[in-house]
Amino acid sequence: MKIAAWILSAGMAFGAAQPPIPAWQPDDLKALKSGELIPGLLLLTEDATPESPAPEVPAPPAEEIAEAAKPAPEVAEQYLEAYFGARPEKFLVDPQGLLGAKDFRDRENFLKYHSGDSEIDLFVYLFDGHQEIPSEVREEEIVERHFSSGKPAVVVYYYLGAPQKSDIYVSPLISDVVSAAEQRRALASSVEEALEKPDKLAQFEAFCVQLAIRIYWMERAAGLVRDVPSQPVTRPEVSPVAEPEGKHGKIAAKIHEVVAQWGASAAIMTASVLTVVSGVWFARRKAKYRFPVFDVPPRLGGAHAAGIGAVISFGSTTQSPSSQRNDVPDYLGL
Amino acid sequence: MKCPRCVQVIHRGATVCPHCGFGLAEVDAKYGGEDVSLRRLADVAGLIRNRERGKVSAALDGFSRKFPQLFFAVYTGSGQGGGNLRQFGFWLMNRAAFEDVPVDRPNEAGILLVIDADSKSASVTWGYMLDPFLTEEDTFQCLSRAHAYWLEGRYADGTVRVIAQLEKVLKKKAAQARRDPERFERKVAPPQRTGEIARRIREGHKHAAAKTTEVAR
Numbered sequence: 001m002k003i004a005a006w007i008l009s010a011g012m013a014f015g016a017a018q019p020p021i022p023a024w025q026p027d028d029l030k031a032l033k034s035g036e037l038i039p040g041l042l043l044l045t046e047d048a049t050p051e052s053p054a055p056e057v058p059a060p061p062a063e064e065i066a067e068a069a070k071p072a073p074e075v076a077e078q079y080l081e082a083y084f085g086a087r088p089e090k091f092l093v094d095p096q097g098l099l100g101a102k103d104f105r106d107r108e109n110f111l112k113y114h115s116g117d118s119e120i121d122l123f124v125y126l127f128d129g130h131q132e133i134p135s136e137v138r139e140e141e142i143v144e145r146h147f148s149s150g151k152p153a154v155v156v157y158y159y160l161g162a163p164q165k166s167d168i169y170v171s172p173l174i175s176d177v178v179s180a181a182e183q184r185r186a187l188a189s190s191v192e193e194a195l196e197k198p199d200k201l202a203q204f205e206a207f208c209v210q211l212a213i214r215i216y217w218m219e220r221a222a223g224l225v226r227d228v229p230s231q232p233v234t235r236p237e238v239s240p241v242a243e244p245e246g247k248h249g250k251i252a253a254k255i256h257e258v259v260a261q262w263g264a265s266a267a268i269m270t271a272s273v274l275t276v277v278s279g280v281w282f283a284r285r286k287a288k289y290r291f292p293v294f295d296v297p298p299r300l301g302g303a304h305a306a307g308i309g310a311v312i313s314f315g316s317t318t319q320s321p322s323s324q325r326n327d328v329p330d331y332l333g334l
Numbered sequence: 335m336k337c338p339r340c341v342q343v344i345h346r347g348a349t350v351c352p353h354c355g356f357g358l359a360e361v362d363a364k365y366g367g368e369d370v371s372l373r374r375l376a377d378v379a380g381l382i383r384n385r386e387r388g389k390v391s392a393a394l395d396g397f398s399r400k401f402p403q404l405f406f407a408v409y410t411g412s413g414q415g416g417g418n419l420r421q422f423g424f425w426l427m428n429r430a431a432f433e434d435v436p437v438d439r440p441n442e443a444g445i446l447l448v449i450d451a452d453s454k455s456a457s458v459t460w461g462y463m464l465d466p467f468l469t470e471e472d473t474f475q476c477l478s479r480a481h482a483y484w485l486e487g488r489y490a491d492g493t494v495r496v497i498a499q500l501e502k503v504l505k506k507k508a509a510q511a512r513r514d515p516e517r518f519e520r521k522v523a524p525p526q527r528t529g530e531i532a533r534r535i536r537e538g539h540k541h542a543a544a545k546t547t548e549v550a551r
Contacts, residue, residue, distance in 0.1 A: 287400070288399070288400060288401070288402050289400055289401050289504060289505050289508035289509075290401075290402065290403055290508065291401075291403060291404075291463065291464070291467060291504075291507070291508055291511055292511055292515045292518070292519070293403075293463060294466055294518070294519050294522050294523075295522075296346075296442075296462040296463070296465050296466075296522045297346055297347035298347075298462065299335065299344065299346070299347060299348050299349070300337070300338070300344075300348065300349065300350060300351065300356060300357050300358055300424070301349060301350070301357040301358030301359060302358050302424060302427070302428040303428055304427055304428050304440065304441035304442050304444075304461050304462065305424065305427035305428055305441055305442065305444065305446075305459060305460060305461040305462060306335070306338075306424060306462065306465075307335075307459060307460035307461065307462070307464060307465055307468060308335075308336050308337070308338050308341075308420050308423075308424065308459060308470070309457060309458035309459060309460065309468070309470050309472075309473030309474075310457065310458060310470050310471070310473045310474035310477055311419050311420060311455055311456070311457040312455065312456055312457075312474065312477040312478070312481060313453070313454055313455045314454050314455070314456070314481050314484040314485050315453075315454035315455075317485050321474075321477070321478040321481040322478075324481075325474060326419075326455060
C-alpha cells in the first residue's frame with residue numbers, strides 16, 4: 001500500500017514537472033472580459049490573412065482589342081459549292097484538302113465500311129478548326145435539301161483540331177425517331193473520345209469510330225434494324241449415312257463404271273462358268289461307273305464270291321477303329 | 335485273296351485253302367447248303383428303325399444307280415460269332431438269292447455288309463467281279479467311317495457312311511480301270527504254268543543270240 005502511494009505521488013510530482021500552462025496576457029484578458037476578443041474567431045473568419053495588393057495589369061492596346069473582336073475566318077466562297085452544292089458523292093467531304101491523301105483514303109474507307117454495315121450513312125463535312133461556316137449557309141436546310149431522299153444519313157460538320165465545335169444533323173427520315181437529345185448525346189460522346197487523342201488526325205479517327213458506334217444504336221432505336229433473337233446454333237445434322245453415302249457413292253459410281261465397261265462380258269463369263277459348273281455337277285451326279293469284267297476263277301468252292309474284306313469291332317468306345325480291327329484267324333471254325 | 339477262316343493268303347483258283355483246308359462245304363455244313371432268299375436290306379436283327387430304313391434304301395438305290403453293274407446288300411444278324419463273320423459272309427454271298435436285285439446283277443457283282451449286333455462286329459464280302467478292284471484295306475477304310483455311329487447304336491447312319499465311302503473308292507477304281515484295265519486284269523489272271531515260263535526263257539535266249547549274230551556280221 002505504501003509502495004502504491006509512493007508511486008502515485010512520484011507520478012504526480014513528475015507531471016508537475018511539465019511545461020507550464022499558457023497564461024493570459026493582461027491586455028488580452030481585459031479585452032476578453034469586455035467582449036472585444038472572441039476565442040477562435042480567427043479560425044472562423046475567411047479573411048484570415050490580410051489581402052495582398054492586386055498586381056497592376058496593363059490594359060490591352062487598341063490593336064489587340066480590335067483583333068479579338070474580329071470573327072474567325074469563314075470558309076472561302078470558292079469551296080461552298082463543293083461543300084453544299086449537292087448531295088456529296090463521298091462520305092468524307094473535304095474540298096479544301098485538309099487531310100492528306102492517305103488519311104483521306106483511310107477515313108473514306110472507314111465511312112464506306114460503315115455505310116455497308118449500317119442502315120444509316122455517315123457523312124462528314126470537314127473544316128479547319130478555326131474556320132466558320134458562312135452565316136448564309138443554313139446547315140439544317142442543306143441537310144433537308146440533300147438528304148431527304150435515299151438512305152437515311154447522319155451529317156456531321158467536323159472541325160479539324162476542334163472537335164468540340166462539331167455539329168450533328170440527321171436526315172428527315174430519322175429525325176422523328178432519333179430525338180435531338182439522343183443526337184446531342186451521340187455527338188458529345190464522340191467529342192469526348194476525340195478530345196482524349198493528342199493530335200487532330202487521331203481525334204478525327206476516334207470521333208468517326210465513336211459516332212459510327214452511336215449510329216449503330218440509333219438505327220436500332222429508329223427501328224431500321226431489329227435484333228434477330230439469338231438462337232442456339234444447332235449442329236448441322238449429319239446423318240450417319242451421309243458420309244458413308246459419299247463413300248458408297250464413289251464406290252457405287254466405280255461399280256457402275258466397271259459394270260458399264262465389263263458388265264456384259266462379266267455376265268457372259270459368269271453365266272458360262274455357272275453353266276459349266278452346273279453341267280459338271282449334273283453330269284457327275286448322273287455319271288455311271290462301269291468296271292471291266294475279267295474272268296476270275298472261283299475259289300474255295302464258292303460259285304459267286306470269295307472276296308474277304310476287313311472285319312471291325314465296335315465294342316469299345318475308348319479304342320480306335322484300327323486297334324479294333326479283327327485280323328485274328330478263326331482257326332477250325334471257332 | 336485270303337482264306338475266310340485262317341486269313342492266310344491263298345492263290346488264285348484254289349479249291350480249298352492250302353493252309354487250313356477251308357472250303358464252302360464246311361460252311362454249308364454249318365449254315366445250310368440251300369440257297370436263301372433275301373432282300374438287299376435284310377435287317378434280321380432289327381437294328382435299323384423303320385423311319386431310317388428309307389434312308390438306307392435310298393443309299394442302296396443311289397449306289398445301284400451310279401454303278402449299273404453292281405449292287406450293295408446289308409444283312410444284320412446275331413449269333414454268327416465275331417470270328418466266324420468272314421465265313422458267314424462268304425457263305426451268304428454264295429447262297430443268297432436277292433429278291434429285289436435285277437437278274438443282270440448277279441452275286442458276283444455284289445457287296446455284302448454283315449453287321450453282328452451280339453459280337454459288335456461288321457464285315458464286308460464281295461463277289462468275284464470286284465476282286466481286281468477292292469482290297470481288304472479299302473473295306474477297312476469304309477468300315478472305319480461307320481465306327482463312331484455304330485458305337486452309338488446308329489446303325490442306319492453308319493451303314494449310309496459305309497456306302498458313301500465305298501462309292502468314292504469304287505469311282506476312283508473305275509476311273510483307273512478305264513485308263514489302265516491291264517493293271518487290274520493282271521491281279522486276277524490265272525497263274526502261268528512252269529513249262530510256259532521255261533519256254534519263254536528259251537525263246538528269249540534265241541532272240542538274243544540272233545541279234546548278236548547280226549551285229550557281228
